[in-house]
Every structure is written in C-alpha cells, then in structure tokens.
Amino acid sequence: MTSTRPTFSRHIRNLFLGGLVVVVPIVLTVNALVWLFRLVDGLAGPLTEAVLGRPVPGIGFVTTLAVVFLAGFLFSFGPLKKLLVAVEQLLDAVPVVGVVYGTTKKVFSGSAGRGRGTPSSASCSRGCRGGRRRAS
Numbered sequence: 177m178t179s180t181r182p183t184f185s186r187h188i189r190n191l192f193l194g195g196l197v198v199v200v201p202i203v204l205t206v207n208a209l210v211w212l213f214r215l216v217d218g219l220a221g222p223l224t225e226a227v228l229g230r231p232v233p234g235i236g237f238v239t240t241l242a243v244v245f246l247a248g249f250l251f252s253f254g255p256l257k258k259l260l261v262a263v264e265q266l267l268d269a270v271p272v273v274g275v276v277y278g279t280t281k282k283v284f285s286g287s288a289g290r291g292r293g294t295p296s297s298a299s300c301s302r303g304c305r306g307g308r309r310r311a312s
Contacts, residue, residue: 201280216240
C-alpha cells in the first residue's frame with residue numbers, strides 16, 4: 177500500500193522551488209533598478225554639473241524615479257501599451273523567462289492590491305461567498 181503523503185525530500189524540494197519562485201524575481205528586479213540607477217546617474221550627474229556648474233546631490237535618484245514613472249505611464253496608458261502586450265507575449269513564450277516574468281508580474285500586481293492575484297482574494301479561495309468567509 178502506497179502512502180499519498182509527500183516524502184520528506186519532495187517536501188524540501190517543493191519548499192526550495194517555492195523560495196526560488198519568490199526570491200529570483202525580487203533579485204532580478206533589484207539588480208535591474210540598480211543597473212538603471214547607475215546608468216542614469218552616470219548620464220545625469222555630469223550633464224547637470226556641466227549645465228549648472230556644480231554637482232547636484234540626488235539628481236541620479238530623482239531622474240531614475242522620473243524615468244521609471246514615465247515608462248510606467250507610457251506603457252500603461254500611452255502609445256506604447258500595444259508594444260508592452262507584444263513583449264509580454266514574447267516573454268511568455270520563452271520557457272524560463274516566461275515563468276520568472278509571470279511570477280514577478282503576479283507578485284507586483286498582488287502587492288499593488290489590484291487584479292485577481294490580490295492577497296484578499298487569494299486568502300478566500302475556498303469556503304467564501306460574496307467575499308466573506310462562511311462559517312464552518
């Protein structure tokens with residue numbers, strides 16, 4: 177008679193893979209933001225120093241925030257929305273990249289509190305009616 181309980185090694189493997197699914201997108205996002213900051217700071221720092229004649233502390237950080245917000249606006253509401261949809265479809269087709277990108281997107285949409293992946297909707301997946309938990 178075989179047991180339906182997962183073995184210890186399978187449980188450990190699933191925990192490890194679950195951790196990777198959470199950690200890898202976060203690490204990739206942080207590295208991308210650090211890379212973007214260094215790139216923008218390397219361009220904005222010397223440019224503002226040449227224009228104003230002195231360095232401006234924090235100009236790279238402020239410019240990076242502006243670039244991220246502008247990209248978010250253009251890709252969400254502006255003319256580049258169709259391009260974003262096409263790039264997402266392309267990323268979904270790539271085996272490993274699609275999983276990482278999809279997970280990152282779900283984590284961020286869930287933390288933003290919108291869409292289907294919100295923590296409130298996930299916590300009430302069974303035994304709920306009308307958004308309220310039924311008494312057992």
